[in-house]
Amino acid sequence: xxxxIESKVSITALGTCLMRATSYYEKDPCYKSEDFIASMxxxxxxxAMAKYNISRSVLKKALFKVPGIYEYIxxxxxxxxxxxxxxxxxxxxVLIFGxxxxxxxxxxxxxxxxxxxxxxxxxxxxxxxxxxxxxxKIDFPMNxxxxxxxxxxxxxxxxxxxxxxxxxxxxxxxxxxxxxxxxQESIDNxxxxxxxxxxxxxVLVFDYAxxxxxxxxxxNGDTKIKKxxxxxxxxxxxxxxxxEGEIQDFLAKYKFGLIEEVDSAQLAxxxxxKEDFEPVAQKFRIVKAKKKV
Ligand SMILES: C[S@@+](CC[C@H](N)C(=O)[O-])C[C@H]1O[C@@H](n2cnc3c(N)ncnc32)[C@H](O)[C@@H]1O
Numbered sequence: 169x170x171x172x173i174e175s176k177v178s179i180t181a182l183g184t185c186l187m188r189a190t191s192y193y194e195k196d197p198c199y200k201s202e203d204f205i206a207s208m209x210x211x212x213x214x215x216a217m218a219k220y221n222i223s224r225s226v227l228k229k230a231l232f233k234v235p236g237i238y239e240y241i242x243x244x245x246x247x248x249x250x251x252x253x254x255x256x257x258x259x260x261x262v263l264i265f266g267x268x269x270x271x272x273x274x275x276x277x278x279x280x281x282x283x284x285x286x287x288x289x290x291x292x293x294x295x296x297x298x299x300x301x302x303x304x305k306i307d308f309p310m311n312x313x314x315x316x317x318x319x320x321x322x323x324x325x326x327x328x329x330x331x332x333x334x335x336x337x338x339x340x341x342x343x344x345x346x347x348x349x350x351x352q353e354s355i356d357n358x359x360x361x362x363x364x365x366x367x368x369x370x371v372l373v374f375d376y377a378x379x380x381x382x383x384x385x386x387x388n389g390d391t392k393i394k395k396x397x398x399x400x401x402x403x404x405x406x407x408x409x410x411x412e413g414e415i416q417d418f419l420a421k422y423k424f425g426l427i428e429e430v431d432s433a434q435l436a437x438x439x440x441x442k443e444d445f446e447p448v449a450q451k452f453r454i455v456k457a458k459k460k461v
Pocket of ligand 1: 268
């Protein structure tokens, strides 16, 4: 893990939380998502800006500069919320990897009342989240357990065993906005463990960057995207893993079968009634897969 993420709160986790909070106040139904908790845990001056149309436009212009990223985060939130809505009642355990300021353990607490929920993240970011919830007097559900971890260094098996994660049950695994910050080895270790520990019909949801599109971006040399990467690199959260080849082959290595994969054009059509988002969102895919055995 880079030095920054070991000692400072993840800048990308803060960014996605701010986008969800802003989206919560949107009037346009395409831009609206339902993370009311995000709006409670961002700094109060940003929350005040997000609330009103004019200041919200100023905030978006100043902070969400990368074309298409805001739309991508909104549609990713809505897509994954739909999965939680339809599945949460039927799983025994939920594991949220790189949870950041994810609030689904709270927002879906009724549907998840019979499940155990584990959130994994870097210690500093996780503690910042806990502090924000305590400060705003938002209570954590009893079935939520925090596990601090560095996926690139620590043993996931040891961490899960210690936290009481049960083997061979039906699980929902979520890696939202995480895979592209890890290296190939950490991805492989994480997915092997997911495969070994889960029962048939467990569900895996993650998004990833497509290697071929990233290469195309580099050739095109879009300056806004380059700037975005430079900012992330400075913050120690430089994108790493990209998926080469067919998604079906990748999933099969871990005994998962593809249920659904959506790219930016499909998300744009589904949630925004338009053909596609701006370039930055075009490299991302969201995958929903099911354990086969
Ligand atoms: C883009 S944020 C996504 C947060 C959240 N899932 C969301 O969608 O809002 C990436 C998250 O991955 C975590 N992360 C990145 N690299 C990590 C690592 N090596 N070990 C543990 N967590 C890591 C960061 O702390 C951060 O919370």
